[in-house]
Amino acid sequence: MCWRGAVTHIDDDAIAALSRSYASILPGDAAILDLMSSWVSHLPNDRTFAEVVGHGMNAEELAANPRLSEWFVQDLNSDPVLPLLSAKFDAVLCCVGVQYLQQPVAVFCEARRVLRPGGLVAVSFSNRCFSTKAVAVWQALNAEGQAALVRLYLERAGFNAIDILFCAMGTMAIR
Ligand SMILES: C[S@@+](CC[C@H](N)C(=O)[O-])C[C@H]1O[C@@H](n2cnc3c(N)ncnc32)[C@H](O)[C@@H]1O
Numbered sequence: 001m002c003w004r005g006a007v008t009h010i011d012d013d014a015i016a017a018l019s020r021s022y023a024s025i026l027p028g029d030a031a032i033l034d035l036m037s038s039w040v041s042h043l044p045n046d047r048t049f050a051e052v053v054g055h056g057m058n059a060e061e062l063a064a065n066p067r068l069s070e071w072f073v074q075d076l077n078s079d080p081v082l083p084l085l086s087a088k089f090d091a092v093l094c095c096v097g098v099q100y101l102q103q104p105v106a107v108f109c110e111a112r113r114v115l116r117p118g119g120l121v122a123v124s125f126s127n128r129c130f131s132t133k134a135v136a137v138w139q140a141l142n143a144e145g146q147a148a149l150v151r152l153y154l155e156r157a158g159f160n161a162i163d164i165l166f167c168a169m170g171t172m173a174i175r
Contacts, residue, residue, distance in 0.1 A: 008040065009096045010126050018042045018095065018124055025120060030090040033082075033114060035107070036097025037071070039064040053084070080106035084114045092121045098150055099125060099134040108157030121159060123150050 008015065023044040026032065030049050034041045037054040038061040054071035056062050062071040072083065080103045092111040101107050111121050125146060131139060141149060151162050 009038075009128065014126060015042055019044045022093070022122070023047060025122065026091055031088060033084070033089045033092045033111075034068070035092060035094040035111065036076075036100070037062060037065060037068070037093075037095075041065060041067040041093070042095060043067050053089075055082075076107050077102040080110055082110045082114055086113050087116045088114050090116055090119050092119070094121070094123045096124060096126055096128075098123050098153070099129045099138040099146075101153075102135060104153040105156045108153055108159070112158050121154065123154070125150065 010018070019042050022042065026043075026047070026049070028047065028049070031051040032043075032049050032053070034052060034054045037056045038058065041052060041054070043049070043052065051069050052067050054062050054065055054068035055074060056071070057073060057075060059071075059073050062068060062073065065071070074083070077100075092115060094111075098104065108121065115121065127143060129138065137149065138146060147164055151164075154162055
C-alpha cells in the first residue's frame with residue numbers, strides 16, 4: 001500500500017530493522033497504540049494484532065494507514081492527555097516523533113496510564129528530523145545524548161527496565 005502523499009521518514013533498512021524488533025517484542029494478540037503515527041506503522045507484514053489504534057496530526061495520513069483499526073488526531077503539545085481508557089493496551093509505539101514533543105514526560109505518563117500491567121512502550125528515533133519543529137535540546141545532542149534523553153523522559157514517567165535494542169536507529173524501552 002502506498003498513499004499518494006506517502007513520505008517515509010526512515011530508510012528501508014531502518015524500517016526492516018524496526019519491523020523485526022516489533023515482531024520480537026510484540027505479543028501476537030497485542031492491543032497496540034501507535035502514537036505519532038502516519039500512513040505507515042512499520043508493524044511486521046506477516047503478523048496481525050488484536051487492535052491497532054493510531055494517533056497523529058494528519059487525518060488524511062491516518063485514514064490511509066491500513067494497520068489502524070481506529071485513529072484520532074490530537075496535538076500533544078497542546079494537550080498531552082490521551083482520550084483513552086486506562087490499562088487498555090499491551091504496547092505503545094512511538095516512531096520518529098519523540099523529538100517534537102514539548103511535554104514528553106506528560107505524554108509518556110499517559111502512555112504508562114493506558115498500558116496494562118506488564119505492557120511495553122517502544123520509542124524509536126533516527127538522525128533525521130524537521131529542525132524547525134524539533135525541541136532545541138534534541139538538536140543540541142548527538143545520537144548517544146538523544147538516547148540518554150529518551151531514557152530520562154521514560155524514567156521520569158515511571159518506566160523501568162529500559163533497554164536500548166539497537167543503536168543505529170535509536171532506542172526502545174520496555175518495562
Ligand atoms: C516523522 S513523522 C513519523 C510518522 C510515523 N510514526 C512514521 O514512522 O512514519 C512524525 C509524526 O509526529 C506527529 N506529530 C508531530 N508533532 C506532533 C504533535 N505536536 N502532536 C502530535 N503528533 C505530532 C506527526 O503527525 C507525524 O506524523
